[in-house]
Amino acid sequence: AQRVTQPEKLLSVFKGAPVELKCNYSYSGSPELFWYVQYSRQRLQLLLRHISRESIKGFTADLNKGETSFHLKKPFAQEEDSAMYYCALSGSGGYNKLIFGAGTRLAVHP
Amino acid sequence: DGGITQSPKYLFRKEGQNVTLSCEQNLNHDAMYWYRQDPGQGLRLIYYSQIVNDFQKGDIAEGYSVSREKKESFPLTVTSAQKNPTAFYLCASSIGEKLFFGSGTQLSVL
Numbered sequence: 001a002q003r004v005t006q007p008e009k010l011l012s013v014f015k016g017a018p019v020e021l022k023c024n025y026s027y028s029g030s031p032e033l034f035w036y037v038q039y040s041r042q043r044l045q046l047l048l049r050h051i052s053r054e055s056i057k058g059f060t061a062d063l064n065k066g067e068t069s070f071h072l073k074k075p076f077a078q079e080e081d082s083a084m085y086y087c088a089l090s091g092s093g094g095y096n097k098l099i100f101g102a103g104t105r106l107a108v109h110p
Numbered sequence: 111d112g113g114i115t116q117s118p119k120y121l122f123r124k125e126g127q128n129v130t131l132s133c134e135q136n137l138n139h140d141a142m143y144w145y146r147q148d149p150g151q152g153l154r155l156i157y158y159s160q161i162v163n164d165f166q167k168g169d170i171a172e173g174y175s176v177s178r179e180k181k182e183s184f185p186l187t188v189t190s191a192q193k194n195p196t197a198f199y200l201c202a203s204s205i206g207e208k209l210f211f212g213s214g215t216q217l218s219v220l
Binding site: 004006032036045098100101103 | 145151153155160169208209210
């Protein structure tokens, strides 16, 4: 079965601390993974995708096929990073059938 | 203002009633989607449409129906067969692997 697990419902850190939001997936083929973010009073939007190997707003995520993980990292958290983060998997259903994790709320305190 | 418009923002359904959620986009995207979001859970796919006059069931299509008569519009009807309709409903459209989301409709049962 294809599944995305985000084990933490809430991650609370202080400004300037490193952040790692965990995402593990279950899929036997070659996955494509994404991180979506929802800031307060804004729409859910794409943050980054693993095929781009990009850094957006200081966040990076590396696909680790051995550990079936796609953790989202940022070395120094900012207050404006506070949001809900969703990991998503494009598996056998393709882009039309993304599978989302339950989400992790990141709270960055001053 | 370009993007995806969902209406209404809040909707109440009486027992045995069908209700329709509106989703309109002016992004000229071929593909459109409906997701359901419940507290503590990720987004679950209800229906999707890759092109006008065609749509496919997602993971939780029972009790829902859709139509895609125009490229811009993808309305979702929550029928009386859906026994647990209270949820937040998100509409999205896509180009390639990137989803663009609406602001959502909260449906509650009276």
